[in-house]
Amino acid sequence: MGIEGEGCESAGSTLVQGHCKEQPPSPPSDDEDSSKSTSSGDEDDDWFVSDSEEDEDYENQGAYSPFTVDTFPRASCDYDKQVAVLYGTPDIECRGPSPIMLFPPFKTGYHLFGSDYNLADKSEVTRSNDWDCSNKCRCHPMDLIQFIDVKIAGYQHTHPGRAKIFGFVAARDMIKPLRNYVYNRGLDNCEAVSVKKKDGVACLSLASPARVISMSSRALIEFELHALSEEKTNNDDDVIIEGCTELYDMHATKSFIRNQRLYGQRCALDIKYLVLINAVEARVDINVIRVPVHGINLKLLAKTSGFSNVIRLFQGTVLEVGISASFAVAVGRRNFLDLCIEGSQRDDDSPVQKTQQYECWQCSFGSRYHGVEDLVAELGDFAAVSVKISWTSYEKTY
Template sequence: MECGGAQEAVSSMALRSGRILGDEKPIGEKRRGILRSRMSLDRDNPNEEKRIGIERGGAQAIDSSTAPRSRVALGADGFPLDGVTRGELLGNLKHADGSIYTSNSYWAKVYRLYDTSETCLESMMTTVPYDSCMPNWRVCKRHAYRTMMQIFSLKLAYTSSYVSGPVQLYGYVAVRDLLNPMRNYVFNRTRNDPLVVEHDGFIQMSGPKRGIRMQAPVLIEFDLKIKTEGEEEGDDQQVIDGVAIFGDRISGHARVNTQRMDGDGGSVDIKFAVLERASEATVQVGISEIEKGSCLSLCLAGSYTSPSYVSHGKIQLFDGVITAEASELSRTVVAVARDSKLVVKLKLSQKGGLDIHRCTIFPVEKHGSQSFIFNLGVATVEVMVTWSTMDIPQSLLGPNCFAHEFMASEGVEYVDE
């Protein structure tokens, strides 16, 4: 296996990002003083307690999903006998009965669960360097790395009843963070276009659309069903319906975790890690110079390398058949910690020939882009990584977007249901 360095391509990515950013104004001492005073308000105020809890990663007002967990066999130590850690769903929040849209609970209000809109924010929002990047954009100390969540995989662990034929899964899984609490889909399929889940149970993810900022807890919204032979959606089997909370201090830095979310009709495993001081990487894969009629299969996977920790998380970037008509194959958004590097491994398979393996390493940046071209003889594959921090200035944020997470709870009255 050969490893090559990534080549820089800042100017081309500035054009592809479709956004020219101006210089943002620094936050003055007066503004910082206001922020500090807001954070030190009366802690006897229940709403203020919730706001402080949000910033510290607290998990107040969480109710167990007692129905699913009652079916989990526990050992004498109180842990599941199957050895899989269980996640918790927020109580009394479901799509089926509409409670998720009408709830007056704190979490429902702060994370705007009543709003079904997709997040308005895109990836690569701070790709183009600012004039104020000091001392220069390569070693920019103006923009900060942020704590981010990386979701490696979703897996259908089991279903509570027998399903004849292939499992056709549809619905959605969406993340809500307090940078913008609208839905950031990691899986989204309609009943007319279900995903056929293979024997390994893995759910092919389509997102996220942008990086997941985790300066505060994030919510993950589930509404997954299995399509049956019935003609109506009401005939289908509900796998999981609800909202789970993941705190920003749920695990140590870069530690890969798996949590099982138990629903009324099945369970879903989510494999993830919390990455401190991370940058958003948008990985784009393109293909060219491929012979017509070629039967080629391409698989690209990402992982991390670092002298300070070992992460076993694998990120699927692309896996499928490529044709001569293909150009840009995929776009995947991942999080990469400052103390690591992104490793992209390529495997090209051709009918009747030997598999071709290559890899390249991309060092972490705050701005700009890097690209590497694999000349494989039968095809040319370009991998381009565009960097952006989640330290997005207020001037680029739209409605329901918050540069500081505690702002999302301002003016929200908490009702203890």
């Protein structure tokens, strides 16, 4: 099944007065303030994100060394070709993420998943909440998918410098089977990624889905990724992997994490995600309200439901106040969303500024069906970010 581990039923750690206190906190009620924050940097190491951690896990498996670019299994979307790779490659389970079947992309006509997921409709899902629970709450928890990482692997990048990637990765669920993008870049907004020479791995910068992704026993992921060659500056581009597959929770009763790989002809796609049982949506809205003259380098990171995996929500440079962004994160009921905001002053090229000021703010929020929590993340005396957490469930009783 490719299950790597399970999250705890309640949050494993709560930030209290500047340090991390190991205790099983009491679950918050829907009418109490559940947030606890600190600006201490004592737990910074817990939020360190390394793209090489996953590769090191496979390198430590002794005789089962991970695939290199030269030894990487490759196959088209043809069913027989996929079966040959998945079941005919020796030790494939031990040399990378758990392999799953790659199905062809939908073009026209019949498709195995065409009717279940309405693949002919390429519209994007929108966030809506038309239910009123002011008189009587009709909310129920949902089983949800939370993506952690999406990577390409085994890609032979033959040009100097970074690879320029564009295309999309989207999920479709049974609530409303429309595209819910977690990666979506056009030709004019391609992403320059660093590709490791040995194994051809490159990490893509995920975007927030429009709303959380339901996993009521199954969901679909579809994708089409291109690499733009230096010689090609128009739509004459190269598809490096495209297709779709169905994800299953196998009637799980506990939340878990999976790391899976789809093998294509030119590269593979690695997807790492959580499946959270009995969960709700946390809508994280941030707005930058104070920055220094030369701006700041800003990161917004999250952890959910007792899992240690870091979700990278935002990373970039902010030059002025008023910059805002919104993110949807799945959080288990009777559990916690942990946020970390990191900020550092940008170098102004002045010899007077010898050190770069760095600040980190952390906070935990207890999940609920309803409610809004507003806080201000103070990053020292040089920057501040307003944070609003809104709780929602899309599963209702009529």
